[in-house]
Every structure is written in C-alpha cells, then in structure tokens.
Amino acid sequence: MTGRVPLFEAEGIVMRFGGVVALRKVSVTQFEGETLGMIGPNGSGKTTFVNVVTGHLAPQEGRVRVAGAEVTGFRPHRMAAAGITRTYQAVRVFRELTVADNIATATVDAPNRMDADEIAATLDWLQLGHRLAVPAGSLTLFEQRRLEILMRLVQRARLIMLDEPVGGLSATEVRAMLQVLGDLRRRTGLFVIEHAMKVIRELADSVVVMLAGEKLMQGTPAEILADKRVVDQYLGRAHA
Amino acid sequence: MTDALRKHGRGLLVFAVAAYALPLLLAGNRYFAFIGGIALLHVVWTAGMSLLYGYAGLMPLMFAGIAGISAYAAVGLMAAGFAFWTALPVAALFAALVGVGLGLPALRLKGFYFTLCSLVIQTVITLAFVYFVNLTNGDTGISQIAPPAWFGGPLQGVGFDLVLATLAVGAMVALVLIVEAPFGRRLVAVREDDELAEMLGIDVVRQKLAAFFVGSLFAAVGGAFYAPYVGFVSPRSFDVLLSLNIWLMVAFGGRGTIWGAVVGTVLLAPLPFLLQDYYKVKDVIYGLLIIGVIVLLPGGILGGLGSRAAAGTGTQSPGLRRKEAA
Ligand SMILES: Nc1ncnc2c1ncn2[C@@H]1O[C@H](COP(=O)(O)OP(=O)(O)OP(=O)(O)O)[C@@H](O)[C@H]1O
Ligand SMILES: [Mg+2]
Numbered sequence A: 001m002t003g004r005v006p007l008f009e010a011e012g013i014v015m016r017f018g019g020v021v022a023l024r025k026v027s028v029t030q031f032e033g034e035t036l037g038m039i040g041p042n043g044s045g046k047t048t049f050v051n052v053v054t055g056h057l058a059p060q061e062g063r064v065r066v067a068g069a070e071v072t073g074f075r076p077h078r079m080a081a082a083g084i085t086r087t088y089q090a091v092r093v094f095r096e097l098t099v100a101d102n103i104a105t106a107t108v109d110a111p112n113r114m115d116a117d118e119i120a121a122t123l124d125w126l127q128l129g130h131r132l133a134v135p136a137g138s139l140t141l142f143e144q145r146r147l148e149i150l151m152r153l154v155q156r157a158r159l160i161m162l163d164e165p166v167g168g169l170s171a172t173e174v175r176a177m178l179q180v181l182g183d184l185r186r187r188t189g190l191f192v193i194e195h196a197m198k199v200i201r202e203l204a205d206s207v208v209v210m211l212a213g214e215k216l217m218q219g220t221p222a223e224i225l226a227d228k229r230v231v232d233q234y235l236g237r238a239h240a
Numbered sequence B: 001m002t003d004a005l006r007k008h009g010r011g012l013l014v015f016a017v018a019a020y021a022l023p024l025l026l027a028g029n030r031y032f033a034f035i036g037g038i039a040l041l042h043v044v045w046t047a048g049m050s051l052l053y054g055y056a057g058l059m060p061l062m063f064a065g066i067a068g069i070s071a072y073a074a075v076g077l078m079a080a081g082f083a084f085w086t087a088l089p090v091a092a093l094f095a096a097l098v099g100v101g102l103g104l105p106a107l108r109l110k111g112f113y114f115t116l117c118s119l120v121i122q123t124v125i126t127l128a129f130v131y132f133v134n135l136t137n138g139d140t141g142i143s144q145i146a147p148p149a150w151f152g153g154p155l156q157g158v159g160f161d162l163v164l165a166t167l168a169v170g171a172m173v174a175l176v177l178i179v180e181a182p183f184g185r186r187l188v189a190v191r192e193d194d195e196l197a198e199m200l201g202i203d204v205v206r207q208k209l210a211a212f213f214v215g216s217l218f219a220a221v222g223g224a225f226y227a228p229y230v231g232f233v234s235p236r237s238f239d240v241l242l243s244l245n246i247w248l249m250v251a252f253g254g255r256g257t258i259w260g261a262v263v264g265t266v267l268l269a270p271l272p273f274l275l276q277d278y279y280k281v282k283d284v285i286y287g288l289l290i291i292g293v294i295v296l297l298p299g300g301i302l303g304g305l306g307s308r309a310a311a312g313t314g315t316q317s318p319g320l321r322r323k324e325a326a
Helices: A046-053 A076-081 A100-107 A114-126 A142-152 A170-187 A197-203 A221-226 A230-237 B002-025 B030-055 B063-079 B084-107 B111-131 B159-180 B183-193 B195-201 B202-228 B240-253 B262-268 B275-297 B301-316 B321-326
Strands: A004-019 A020-031 A037-039 A059-065 A082-085 A159-163 A189-193 A204-213 A214-219
Touching: A004 A046, A020 A046, A020 A059, A020 A214, A020 B159, A037 A197, A037 B262, A046 A082, A046 A159, A046 A189, A076 A082, A082 B159, A082 B195, A100 A114, A100 A142, A100 B183, A114 A142, A114 B084, A142 A170, A170 A189, A189 A197, A189 B111, A197 A221, A204 A221, A214 A221, A214 A230, A214 B301, A230 B262, B002 B030, B002 B159, B030 B063, B030 B183, B030 B202, B030 B240, B030 B262, B063 B111, B063 B159, B063 B202, B084 B202, B111 B240, B159 B183, B159 B202, B159 B240, B183 B202, B195 B202, B240 B262, B240 B275
Parallel strands: A037 A189, A037 A204, A082 A159, A159 A189
Antiparallel strands: A004 A020, A004 A059, A204 A214
C-alpha cells in the first residue's frame, strides 16, 4: 500500500433518526490506494454511513475529514468538488435524458473533468459508446450501473462509494461487473458495500463489519471470515 | 453561444418574421392589433415561465405578482417624473429582487410544496396591491397611464406593437442562449433529479435561485411594458389567474421545449379577449383546458415532437464534443 494518505477519515460518527440510532460512534479511515469493503446485515447502517461521508446527512456527533480538512455537514455538491462521490443502492441516473446528456451533466460542474478523448476511451472501456443517444431509463440495469460509474469517472472522482454495485444483476453480469470493478480500483479509490462476499473477497483490501449501527470489527477478508462473531452474526445466514 | 444560435437560428428567424409581421398585418384594426400586442407581451412572460417551469421544474404561482410589482413600480416612477425608459430597468430589477427575496423560503421546497408556498406569496402580493392604496390606488386601479416617449412623440399604435415584437424576439433569443448554456443543463438536472444533480457537484439551491432571478426578470420586464401598453393596472391585472394562464401556455405548448411556450401563447393569449362577451364561460373553458392538459397532454402539444426531435439530434452527434467545446 502506498503512503498511508487518508482519502477520508470518519471519526465517532453518531447518526440518529428520531429514536433509531443508525450509527453509534463509528470511526472509519480509508487510505489512498486501498479498496475498503463494508458488510453487515440489513439495517446495520451501511447506507447511512455513506450518506454521512458524502454529505447527504449531517451527523449529530463526530466529524468527517477529507485530505486533512474538516468537511462535516458539507452539502453533497461540495463533497463532489472534493472528489468524494457515491452511487445509490437503487440505481440512479437521469432516466429521461440520453446517455450523452447524463455524461454532459456529470461534467458541467466538475472542475477536474476528463477531456473528450478520455471520455471516449472510458465509454469504450465500459461498453456504452453505442448507447449515447438512448434515454438512460431504457438501458438495462447492468448498463445503468456502468453509466453511474462512468458519470463519476468523467469527474475524476478520487473516491467512489458504491452501495451494492451488483444488486439485482444476473450471475453472468456479476462476473462482468467484478471485472469492471477490478479495473476500476486501479483508477480511483473504491469503497464497496456488498452482501455478496464474493465481491468483497475479490476487491477489498480491508473490510469493515457493521452490526446494529456499530463497527463490529475491521480486517482483511481472510481475517473477518475467520472471526466467529462475523460467521455467527452475519455469514451464518447470508453466506451463499 | 454561437452554437446555440445556429441550432435555433431558423426557429428564431421564423419567429422574428412572424412577430414583426403580426402588428403590420393587423394594423388596419386597432382592436385586433392590440390583442396581437398582448400576445407578444405574453411571449416575454411565457419565456420566463418556460425557464422556470419547463427547465427548472418550478411552478411559481407568484409570477404575476412579480410582474405586478414591476408594473406598479414603473407607474410610480413615471408619476414621480421619471421617463419610462429610466423607470423600466429600475422597476424590473427592483421587482425581480423582491421576487427572489419573497421566493427565498420557497426555493428550499420541492415540487408541490414550492407551488403551494408560491400561491401564498402571490396572495400576499395581491393583498398588498389592494391594501397600499397610496401607492396603487387600491381596487380602483390606476388608469390613463401615459405612453412612453419615443423620438419626441408618444409611443403608441403600431409603433408600440413593433417595440413589443422586438421585446418578444429579445426574450426568445435570451431564452435560447440561457437554455443552451451550461446553466440550462444544470437546470434540467435539477428538474429531473435534484438529489442526483447535487451529488454530481451542482449547487442546487444556487441554481434555483439564479433561475428564479432570471425568470422573475422576464416577468418584471413584461409587467413594466404592460402598464403603459394597456394604460390601466389594478390588482386583478396581476392576480393568480394570470400566473395560471402563463403556466398553462407553457404546459399546453410543451414543457421543456423552446417553441412550445410560443405555440401555447399564440393559441391561448388572445382567448380572454375573444371570449370577452362570454365572460361566464371563460373561466370554465380555462378550467377544462388546465384539466385537459394535465390529463391528456402532460407533455404539451410539442412535448411528443420535442422528445422525438431530441432523440434525433442524439443519433447524429454524441453531443459530448459539442458540449465540451461550449
Ligand atoms: N432517512 C431515514 N430516516 C429514518 N430512518 C432511517 C433513515 N435512513 C436509515 N434509517 C434507519 O437506519 C437504520 C440503518 O439503515 P441503513 O439503510 O443505513 O442500513 P443498511 O445497512 O444500508 O441496510 P441494507 O443492507 O438493507 O441496505 C435502519 O434502521 C433504517 O430504518
Ligand atoms: Mg443500504
């Protein structure tokens, strides 16, 4: 691993929704050059954590730092400017706009955006070049997920937080997506929430295990898979 | 910028020819010419509403109120001795700023809630027109508003109609330039999915604010010209029905299309005058039109055509390089 320069540092994050405590003093640091995974049962706070780091939610306690600067409570457009972006658990593109317009929209307020040649090359790589004139809503789910990634890449995001990137994909598509993500992690920082252990095992250098809003443990995929608590609490049911 | 003009050049040219021809063709009948002038004035308003509703996805029911503030301000300044051409920019800027100030709380709201809030604001503005009798002459309104001066004489008749034609053409050119600029792309993103737009780096609140200011300026400029053109203003001239009518013209013609608003205006702006003798059924017809548009024509007359045309341009150019260059 290079340097040990943090991409983001989340420290003691507490996020409450009325009576529900979705995050209880969660601290996570992701370093440059490392792919971080996050697993945990439904409702354990994974999406909420991404919402806090990317500025969708302002936490009641704790702080988020990016490149050493405090960014807690920044709105998402400022997080995007700082290079921190995310995809959504339910795929999200501008469905009525063409693929070309989706991409153009992603570049309109991205100061560090790719030039036209780089965009063309990235389009080729993600095999979306022939779909430019199609409304994004009529793409297949797999294509929409690739478009989501493309729209972050053209901004030259430093970190893309992927919320269940293979959710809803067929077995063949999952394999193809794994290849895409394998290449992607060489281009940019990746944070991956997944239930599919296969994805986590192949991609993540380090895995955060969430349980009921708390960070249960963190370790390499091998380490967490060997932990009895993880096996009992989570994999016992979800491992497939 | 030149790209935008090239793309819509033919449309703008056709519109300009029609706009200037209209007053000349109707010059023989002052009543029809007046209706034509009113329609041209409405083009300025629908261009602003098109920006707000068609592109930014906001339905501002205080649109007429802002036009009214500008109209009263212009009349007040003229009464205080200022020339119309001095009063115009001052009144328009003042009204647009007041509009933004009043709209500020509403701009944090989405969709239906924004519309509801804007309805309340419009109601307050109308009440203010009635209440501040010293400034507005209350319900009675202000009549015999003097025409603007124009090369030594008063601006009236065909001359005024042609000035309104120039104004309408200017409004459409401005709309094309705004919509084709990166600003237009941001507004469409906000309309389609504001949360996603924000995530992609677009400052949603700021874009809405800017759109609201520019849209209000269209409302205000139209309002300032309305006063001397019609020669009479009252709280009823700028009530919520005007906001709804202008909205209807945009929705009827085709939301999010440049020329839809113009088509809607041409078809609907003369209606109140042509139906003047059937005053009772007028509101019924409007009600039916509003329901008809919402239920039968959610995309407006040009809506279907517009999306087909958009798909067409997509195939011939990836759009990327063009946008990159812009
Ligand atoms: N906006 C919200 N308002 C109220 N409660 C919320 C909100 N967002 C999340 N929660 C609650 O916070 C808890 C954590 O939810 P979260 O979506 O972060 O879980 P998750 O780990 O992503 O689950 P999943 O695997 O199902 O996606 C849940 O109890 C959820 O109901
Ligand atoms: Mg989730």
